[in-house]
Amino acid sequence: MNPASRRKSTSTVGVTGRKDATRMKIEQMEKDRQERRKTMMQRKEARKKEQIKNIEAGNPGDVDFIGLVDQWRHDQAKKTRQTEEKNLFSSTGSNICIAVRKRPTSEKERGKFDHDSVSCFQNKVWIHSAKLKVDGITKYLTHNSFQLDHAFGEDSTTEQIYLATTLPLVDHVVNSQGRATVFCYGQTGSGKTYTMNGIQHILAYDLYGQLAGIDEEFEITVAFFELYAGNVLDLLHGRHRCKLLEDGKGEINITGLREVSAATPETFLDLIEEGHRHRTTQKTEANDTSSRSHAICQIFLRDYNGNLKGKLGLVDLAGSERGSDTKQHNTQRRSESADINTSLLALKECIRALGQKSTHVPFRGSKLTLILKDCFSPDSKTTMVATVSPGASAADHSLNTLRYADRIKEQRITISNKLEKEGTESASISIPSQERLYRIAAAAGQDSSVIQTNYSVEKMLDEGFDEMGNEFGNVSSEEATQESDENLTRKASGQEEEDELRRTVQAVFELEEALLNQHMSNIQANAEMLTQEGKLLQAVQAAGLSEDDMDSYAIQLAEFLDQKEALIYKLQSKLLDFQDELAKEQDLAQHVRLTQY
Numbered sequence: 348m349n350p351a352s353r354r355k356s357t358s359t360v361g362v363t364g365r366k367d368a369t370r371m372k373i374e375q376m377e378k379d380r381q382e383r384r385k386t387m388m389q390r391k392e393a394r395k396k397e398q399i400k401n402i403e404a405g406n407p408g409d410v411d412f413i414g415l416v417d418q419w420r421h422d423q424a425k426k427t428r429q430t431e432e433k434n435l436f437s438s439t440g441s442n443i444c445i446a447v448r449k450r451p452t453s454e455k456e457r458g459k460f461d462h463d464s465v466s467c468f469q470n471k472v473w474i475h476s477a478k479l480k481v482d483g484i485t486k487y488l489t490h491n492s493f494q495l496d497h498a499f500g501e502d503s504t505t506e507q508i509y510l511a512t513t514l515p516l517v518d519h520v521v522n523s524q525g526r527a528t529v530f531c532y533g534q535t536g537s538g539k540t541y542t543m544n545g546i547q548h549i550l551a552y553d554l555y556g557q558l559a560g561i562d563e564e565f566e567i568t569v570a571f572f573e574l575y576a577g578n579v580l581d582l583l584h585g586r587h588r589c590k591l592l593e594d595g596k597g598e599i600n601i602t603g604l605r606e607v608s609a610a611t612p613e614t615f616l617d618l619i620e621e622g623h624r625h626r627t628t629q630k631t632e633a634n635d636t637s638s639r640s641h642a643i644c645q646i647f648l649r650d651y652n653g654n655l656k657g658k659l660g661l662v663d664l665a666g667s668e669r670g671s672d673t674k675q676h677n678t679q680r681r682s683e684s685a686d687i688n689t690s691l692l693a694l695k696e697c698i699r700a701l702g703q704k705s706t707h708v709p710f711r712g713s714k715l716t717l718i719l720k721d722c723f724s725p726d727s728k729t730t731m732v733a734t735v736s737p738g739a740s741a742a743d744h745s746l747n748t749l750r751y752a753d754r755i756k757e758q759r760i761t762i763s764n765k766l767e768k769e770g771t772e773s774a775s776i777s778i779p780s781q782e783r784l785y786r787i788a789a790a791a792g793q794d795s796s797v798i799q800t801n802y803s804v805e806k807m808l809d810e811g812f813d814e815m816g817n818e819f820g821n822v823s824s825e826e827a828t829q830e831s832d833e834n835l836t837r838k839a840s841g842q843e844e845e846d847e848l849r850r851t852v853q854a855v856f857e858l859e860e861a862l863l864n865q866h867m868s869n870i871q872a873n874a875e876m877l878t879q880e881g882k883l884l885q886a887v888q889a890a891g892l893s894e895d896d897m898d899s900y901a902i903q904l905a906e907f908l909d910q911k912e913a914l915i916y917k918l919q920s921k922l923l924d925f926q927d928e929l930a931k932e933q934d935l936a937q938h939v940r941l942t943q944y
């Protein structure tokens with residue numbers, strides 16, 4: 348074959364070969380595409396099945412998120428099993444104990460396909476959030492965790508909560524004739540009232556059982572009242588309005604509040620039920636019968652000379668709300684929420700002071716803390732049960748509840764710390780007797796379901812209560828007319844200052860929340876940017892630093908720096924707003940005293 352014909356034949360083979368190669372490539376691409384479609388269909392089918400399975404298990408919502416959380420829990424459970432199980436009776440060694448309880452997902456949440464985003468293991472609670480990777484498809488989880496004294500998941504029982512949180516307080520009151528208080532705190536609808544009802548039920552049998560076992564005899568009396576919009580209402584006496592008075596010795600008295608004798612657990616429970624029926628409730632987005640008041644049940648132990656020998660307070664706090672929740676509210680609800688938040692803020696400061704064994708307890712910060720003044724004496728014990736809803740849609744609220752609980756706990760002085768410093772053994776664990784445990788289990792078994800409340804805010808307004816706004820120092824119209832003009836002017840200016848203080852406290856509350864949220868989003872955005880920056884740097888180095896690549900690198904880097912600058916600016920301005928308002932609040936608090944009860 349001559350060279351020309353060889354060239355020709357080679358080129359024909361080349362063209363045919365190329366055509367074959369192209370055809371094969373196209374066929375392969377088609378095959379790959381079909382394969383991908385098949386895999387996608389299979390994934391879709393699997394997700395659908397997974398979703399049905401989740402819905403049947405009462406956990407609807409984003410399948411991927413649920414899968415990630417399930418995997419995380421599985422890994423965590425393995426890790427937890429390796430460590431020792433936490434003992435319910437382990438002592439915190441402090442006079443304050445902070446626990447969290449997560450309630451089960453409700454029908455309402457299931458109906459909205461809200462998914463469970465809270466996990467509890469031992470004494471730690473995690474809030475999971477789903478995030479998207481830079482590819483815009485792959486999801487991953489971020490977690491916020493809080494370590495408290497106890498963390499109770501949705502399967503926990505009120506009996507377990509009682510044993511860990513309330514039983515030591517009963518011992519303190521009965522054996523040491525001390526003072527103790529249990530608080531339930533959390534977002535509206537998170538299970539405060541449910542938990543408090545259960546605790547009250549068990550407590551009735553445990554307290555009387557313990558008292559029967561000691562030599563001394565005590566009379567038990569109960570006062571049950573609510574603090575609604577600055578009004579103290581006796582729930583055991585037809586919502587009679589009482590007055591707060593401070594005597595010359597600085598003792599706080601609630602005039603008009605009547606204690607009722609409760610000789611047996613059954614009488615005690617009847618009183619509790621009576622009180623609950625008279626609480627003020629309001630339908631909210633989260634709860635059909637949301638409690639808008641702080642319900643305070645006080646149990647007094649007295650000897651036969653009438654001397655106080657112990658006091659136990661059970662406080663079901665009004666649902667906390669964030670600033671953003673109150674935007675839809677009318678003036679009355681906003682004012683109501685501001686009042687609730689002011690008292691919660693003051694309460695946090697008082698419990699913190701108690702935990703730090705501080706000599707100065709800022710109980711004048713609100714009417715609630717003023718009423719509870721004697722619960723903050725150095726020898727008192729306090730338990731806070733923070734309740735959280737499981738839904739991802741409530742994650743921000745749950746984070747706020749946990750931050751609140753966490754800040755109370757931090758800086759507290761524990762006996763174990765003290766003993767450690769002194770080089771002695773840590774606080775011991777006190778296990779209750781079998782008989783007592785049986786009694787508690789029997790009481791828990793009989794816990795009747797939630798007690799109905801039937802007093803709505805509307806009913807209260809019908810009764811002639813003020814439309815809020817002038818919560819503190821409320822005076823009836825009859826009383827007001829009897830006051831001299833001079834008195835009224837003084838009261839009005841005092842009232843204005845008090846209102847200003849209250850508004851400032853509310854603003855601090857909101858700004859604090861905004862600052863923390865901004866800080867959190869900055870950290871997350873920075874973390875994501877860091878990953879992207881790493882990739883960018885790697886890519887440009889691998890590409891051999893050509894002029895074009897460097898150009899695009901410089902543009903992207905400039906974008907990152909702009910984003911960072913914007914984030915820092917946002918955080919800085921939130922910080923400044925917060926600091927300004929805080930300074931204003933501290934200034935006002937110096938000369939405004941909440942003295943008009």
Ligand SMILES: Nc1ncnc2c1ncn2[C@@H]1O[C@H](COP(=O)(O)OP(=O)(O)OP(=O)(O)O)[C@@H](O)[C@H]1O
Binds near residue numbers: 634
């Ligand atoms: N641990 C739980 N197990 C089962 N159901 C619960 C639990 N906790 C709460 N619930 C239910 O959730 C609903 C809301 O609970 P609850 O009324 O106790 O909330 P709350 O925090 O007191 O709300 P609010 O502040 O609005 O009064 C109720 O129907 C209650 O029965």
